[in-house]
Every structure is written in C-alpha cells, then in structure tokens.
Amino acid sequence: MAVFFIVLFIMHILESIVGFGSTSIGIPILALALGTETSVALLSASGLILCLVVAVTQYKKIQRRELLVILAAVIPILPVGYLLFSKLRLMEWALRLIMGSVVTIVAVREIWRRVIHKDTGDPPKWLVYSAFGIGAVLQGMFSMGGALINVYALTRIKDKSSFRATMVMVWLITNTISLMFRIFVLHSYTQTIWINIFYSIPLVFIAFFIGNKLHNKIPNEKFANFVYLVQLVSGLFSITGGILLLI
Numbered sequence: 001m002a003v004f005f006i007v008l009f010i011m012h013i014l015e016s017i018v019g020f021g022s023t024s025i026g027i028p029i030l031a032l033a034l035g036t037e038t039s040v041a042l043l044s045a046s047g048l049i050l051c052l053v054v055a056v057t058q059y060k061k062i063q064r065r066e067l068l069v070i071l072a073a074v075i076p077i078l079p080v081g082y083l084l085f086s087k088l089r090l091m092e093w094a095l096r097l098i099m100g101s102v103v104t105i106v107a108v109r110e111i112w113r114r115v116i117h118k119d120t121g122d123p124p125k126w127l128v129y130s131a132f133g134i135g136a137v138l139q140g141m142f143s144m145g146g147a148l149i150n151v152y153a154l155t156r157i158k159d160k161s162s163f164r165a166t167m168v169m170v171w172l173i174t175n176t177i178s179l180m181f182r183i184f185v186l187h188s189y190t191q192t193i194w195i196n197i198f199y200s201i202p203l204v205f206i207a208f209f210i211g212n213k214l215h216n217k218i219p220n221e222k223f224a225n226f227v228y229l230v231q232l233v234s235g236l237f238s239i240t241g242g243i244l245l246l247i
Helices: 002-018 026-034 036-061 064-116 125-142 146-156 160-184 191-215 220-246
Strands: none
Touching: 002 026, 002 036, 002 160, 002 191, 002 220, 026 036, 026 220, 036 160, 036 191, 064 125, 064 146, 064 160, 064 220, 125 146, 125 160, 146 160, 146 220, 160 191, 160 220
16 A cells, blocks of 8 residues: 555645545546555545645635636536446546546647646636536546546636635535445445544645745746646546556
C-alpha cells in the first residue's frame, strides 16, 4: 500500500492548489498497481477528508449560487453514472479511452486558445454544456468528472480561491453520495481499505498545508491556464490507463 500513500500525498497537494485532481489523475495511476475499484474506494474516501479541510478553512469564499446550480445539475445525473458503471465495468478500458480523449481534446483546445492565441474569453456554450453533462455522468461512474465539470465552472467563477472553495464543496457533497452507494450497494469497502484511509489522514493535512501555500503563489489571471494543464495531464493518464487495461 506504499504506492497509495505516495500517490495520495502528491495528488492531494495538487487538489489543494486547484480544487480537483486527486481522483481524476490519481485513480488512473493507482489503478495500475491496485485495480480500479480499490483505487476509487481509497482515493474518493480519503479525498473527502481533504475536501472537508478546504471547505472548513475556505468556506467564506464559496460562491453559493454557483454551488447550488452545479449540484442541481450534477446530483440528478449521478444515478445514471452508477448504473453505467455497474453495467459497463467490464468495458472499463473503452470508457477510460473515451473519457481521456474527451478531456484531452478539451484541454488542448483551451490551452491552445489561451496561450497561443491569447484569447482569454470563455469557450463556446456548446462545449461548456456538453462537457458539463458528460462530467456529471463520469462523476457518478468513477468520481472523476471534475476535469469536465470545471469547464463550466471556469466560465462562472473567475477568482482562483472562490473556484477552489466552490468546487471542493461540489466534490464533498457528490462524493459523499457516491461513497454511500459504494458502501451499501457495491460493498466496495473492506477493513483493510478503511485502515489505510485512517492512516492517510496525517498526509492529507500536510498536503493541504503545502498545496495551500502554492495556491497563493499562482497569479489569478494564470489560474485557468494551470487548471487546463492539470486537466490535460488527467486526460493523458486516463488514455494511458485505458490502453494498459486493453493490453
């Protein structure tokens, strides 16, 4: 389980910086060693601890209206993700390739537009809402919809600290719902998994301390570029995981 603690520590630093990433990047990496279902169980539950820490310390920066809008759109779609995961779990390699390709294409497009063409406006509405819907389904399936849901959130929340605080609350609520599904329906959690989650708690607090310091160093006008860069890494890791599962 040493690989779990290493991946958790690095990914939680990243999530403390941008408000997502511990599952969307961490799960494809950890799944190579532990398998997908175990990785989802470990990182989604331990990620709730980090989300709670961020939410408690940054609650004044949460944009409540946008939080409610995102939750109202995502929560009703979560059961669709649960159903698809239960039906298509044996086709995970295909799901990861599709998800990774979509995330990568969106991230590359936005990085190209922002960095090369210096266009810092919002993406077209068709892209924003398509990514939002697909992300909601993926959030139910793997707790990995953040990279696509963020495309919508970045058009509504321009301040980096408000973005992080608001999105962390989204993951706290949606992943808690998903955790209940995995505990009581899928029976994914064993005593060993719970013990490792408990041992990870000190690392979560240290990761938040480091990540929060780094978050404060990123200029607000460069924050969206950094988020899309993280999303690009997330997409590439998902594609790699899909290819390895296929092989």
